Amino acid sequence: MKKEKIEIRFKNLPFLLNDMEKKEWIIDSFLFKYKKEQYIVILTLYGDKERKPGKYAKAKVEFVKNNNTNHSIKGYIDFYEVRFNNVKDFCDFFGVESGNAMRDLFKDFSQVFSDFIPKEKIISKSDTERKLIGSRAEGNNPNAVYCYDIRRNGRKTDGSPNERSIENSNKAQSLLPELYEQFFREKNLSFYFSDKKELGKSDDELRKAIASR
Secondary structure: OOOOOOOOOOOOHHHHHHHHHHOOOOEEEEEEEEOOEEEEEEEEEOOOOOOOOOOOOOEEEEEEEOOEEEEEEEEEEOOOOEEEOOHHHHHHHHOOOOOOOHHHHHHHHHHHHHHHOOOOOOOOOOHHHHHHHHHHOOOOOOOOOEEEEEEEOOEOOOOOEOOOOHHHHHHHHHHOHHHHHHHOOOOOEEEEEEOOHHHOOOHHHHHHHHHOO
């Protein structure tokens, strides 16, 4: 008996993931409206060595309230559904009645969500989106958004230059778009960030620091 093929719900997601890979981005954002509330969705690809929570997981997702970026909920996405840790957290965050079965809640939510997934990475971002992407791109300290130095990465044992990571490029491009545009071709340069605002330097100060070396 021939096995019935299940049609994927998130038809745009494969195109978005391919476009991100092509453009060398591991993180992206897009807007999402649910029950009259506006959210910013942060979608992040899994690293090569990162453990996935499910066999078919394609990316991590974080829903951030547009009017309060300190309030968010995390989950993951496959081609069929957005999956969260538990029903209670989901209901509390989105203001949903918890009387329905979990399967129906997540399925209905995913059906609405499917209409908001773009086919390709959206280049134009609000300042809020760029800051959110920049704070999460490297996956370490989300408060480290103040650039204090740009350094060369040295060389490999074969003499070829070490290149900065895609994560560092994404972070710098989001937080320092003009400076990144000037130096992005020099892949041996990496951008260093601190969570201490007083250590952050202006674009001109960072340019002078590079020129003096």
